[in-house]
Amino acid sequence: MSFQNLGLSAPILKAISKQGYTEPSPIQAKAIPPILDGNDVLASAQTGTGKTAGFTLPLLHHLSTTQGQGYKAVRALILTPTRELAAQVHANVKAYSEFLDVTSAVIFGGVNQNPQVKKLKAGVDVLIATPGRLIDLENQGLLSLRHVEIFVLDEADRMLDMGFLRDIERIMNLIPAKRQNLMFSATFSKDIKKLAFKILNDPIQVEATPENTAVEIxxxxxxxxxxxxxxxxxxxxxxxxxxxxxxxxxxxxxxxxxxxxxxxxxxxxxxxxxxxxxxxxxxxxxxxxxxxxxxxxxxxxxxxxxxxxxxxxxxxxxxxxxxxxxxxxxxxxxxxxxxxxxxxxxxxxxxxxxxxxxxxxxxxxxxxxxxxxxxxxxxxxxxxxxxxxxxxxxxxxxxxxxxxxxxxxxxxxxxxxxxxxxxxxx
Known part of the structure; x- marks a missing residue:
């Protein structure tokens, strides 16, 4: 299978090709079609298998082929547990959206908020964030999540393990009830799956490898x-x-x-x-x-x-x-x-x-x-x-x-x- 078979737009395919990718990884091949169809997805795959592209590519396709409801509004929110992961996801979003009219920004704690606020005021389609800084800026009235169409929890197992459930629930109350939810993670315990199904609506579950198995090589x-x-x-x-x-x-x-x-x-x-x-x-x-x-x-x-x-x-x-x-x-x-x-x-x-x-x-x-x-x-x-x-x-x-x-x-x-x-x- 090639990326052309997945139904992604030409500008995205061009960006993928520029990155040197020709064939989707197993998790990408399984996750991208149902996401493009608008389904909520619960995806489990080992690290290093291309999870990030598994949700960013169809997310960018949706944003670039549909009209948003708000001017300069955040249309997609990607929540991550750590600063490093947020920065990594943002780098991927920028690479894959190179030939699209889609803007993105990343916000996290531990650094001055002013440069982040400046980017938000300029208008952002895709926002990658850690919970603390996101809630902080929303409390200050510096960002709005009222027009979010796609909500992504990346490394969802760690998000819940770190005690972010209350923050996640609070953030979910700030975004529209009608939205697409995606949950990606390297591992999922049974307890975490139970919590995940409370967050997702009739999700399609995809898995690239047997759950919690170590990489064979x-x-x-x-x-x-x-x-x-x-x-x-x-x-x-x-x-x-x-x-x-x-x-x-x-x-x-x-x-x-x-x-x-x-x-x-x-x-x-x-x-x-x-x-x-x-x-x-x-x-x-x-x-x-x-x-x-x-x-x-x-x-x-x-x-x-x-x-x-x-x-x-x-x-x-x-x-x-x-x-x-x-x-x-x-x-x-x-x-x-x-x-x-x-x-x-x-x-x-x-x-x-x-x-x-x-x-x-x-x-x-x-x-x-x-x-x-x-x-x-x-x-x-x-x-x-x-x-x-x-x-x-x-x-x-x-x-x-x-x-x-x-x-x-x-x-x-x-x-x-x-x-x-x-x-x-x-």
Whole structure:
């Protein structure tokens, strides 16, 4: 099948061709036709399979071939959980609309709002936004969502995991009841699907790959190791393997900072990226990583959403996620667009249950290896660390703010702090 068979307009086909694409990916081939027909769509596909084009191409086709109801009105709203993903989606929208009379803008927190407001006042057809900044500008009367025709939730699983459901519901009350709804994500749990069906109207469900399965071409490896020896092992693997581009995942922001400092001390150029970093620092770190000035990028799950790094050869789980579906998303950062990749996990005793959950989810056993000098501690407890805690007790609970960002912790005391942390990630 070619893009010409999908019913997209000539200017869009021209833009696709300019980007070097000739055939739609499976998710694009399955999602674009029902979206063009005006249906609500619930789509699940692994990262790196072309989800963004799956909804932006038919969205742009609709906007360019129909007349809007409001002058300078936002006609399509794309909601994303993180700044990086919002910027990435906007870049794709601009590329695909190059030969169309369609305007677009992106808004997110962490930066001065004035340039964003200036673009909104000039008139925008497609608006890509994170929830916090969107609600903030609407509260100030600086934008209107009364003429939205298409509403898109990108990375919907993470949107809900991060506690954005109330924000989503609030935004839905600001847009017309009569609209087309699209929900795209790398993974969907059963609970999230139930919530999704409350948002979508009689949706068509499309899936490019079996749900929550790891990309087959990714070479997965587990190293059993004592918790205190993880840092030494990861430095050994990167240094002796001469790996030049490695994305490392930690469970918390403070853990990312600590590991980054130790890598730099060991002579490995590294940078951390997480919600406490300013947008300028995050952009600089990502740019340095892509251009090879930085060998290792240490990230939390939330900050890594939307990172588009072509041909990334190595992903390392310095700590396993306590949510199994996040493992699928993490390793999906490598092995993109048909390229090979290697995903390594350093697993200590207290992560044993996390590993079992991951293997059950992907329905396969991951090869295990033990490296001499970095053996696991035979006396260590296999009791898992609870979300929001670590072995350091209260101090660890205070530090584990990323767990709160993804929905952990329900006490009234923690709510104000959780909301402040979440706002920084928008």
């Amino acid at each position: 990714i070479d997965q490896q587990v190293y059993r190791v004592a918790k205190t020896k993880k840092t030494g092992l990861i430095i050994k693997l990167i240094s002796e393997g001469n790996w030049q581009q490695v994305l490392v995942f930690t469970r918390t922001k403070h853990g990312a900072n600590r590991l980054t400092k130790k890598m730099v001390s060991a002579g490995i150029t590294a940078a951390a990226i997480h919600g406490n970093k300013s947008q300028g620092a995050r952009t600089k770190a990502l740019d340095g990583f892509k251009k090879g000035r930085i060998r290792v990028l240490v990230a939390t799950d939330i900050a890594a959403r939307g990172l588009d790094i072509p041909l990334l050869p190595h992903v390392i789980n310095f700590e396993l996620p306590n949510i199994s579906e996040d493992y699928v998303h993490r390793i999906g950062r490598t092995g993109r667009a048909g390229a090979s990749g290697k995903a390594i996990s350093l697993v200590s005793a207290d992560e044993t249950s996390f590993l079992r959950g991951i293997e059950k989810l992907i329905d396969q056993r991951i090869p295990v290896e033990i490296i001499e000098g970095f053996e696991p501690d035979p006396d260590a407890s296999t009791e898992p660390i609870k979300p929001g805690q670590n072995r350091q007790g209260n101090q660890g609970r205070r530090k584990n703010s990323d767990s709160r960002n993804s929905g952990g912790g329900n006490s009234q005391k923690s709510k104000p702090r959780r909301n402040r942390n979440r706002n920084r990630n928008r």
